[in-house]
Amino acid sequence: MEQETGYGLDMHQVRGIMEVRPNAANELLEAGWILHDVFVTQDFESRCILLRLGDTVCPQCGGPARVEAIEGGERVRFICQNECH
DSSP: OHHHHSSOOOGGGOOEEEEEOHHHHHHHHHTTOEEEEEEEOTTSOEEEEEEEOSOOBOTTTOOBEEEEEEGGGTEEEEEETTOOO
């Protein structure tokens, strides 16, 4: 695992995992997630598996948030626990 990610990653550190399409993967990468794997489905669609090591934060206010995949994994939505938006 260390060679693939470039991080000294212990799988016990993983606090979240998500499978999404490339557009959504870009949003998660900007939010600090780590790209673990990319694969192609039987329908020739790219899928990305991303890992989260820390807490997810709201991109608006920086408060605690959770992430939800929408539109079949094409996009993600950050749901702020502070209800900022």
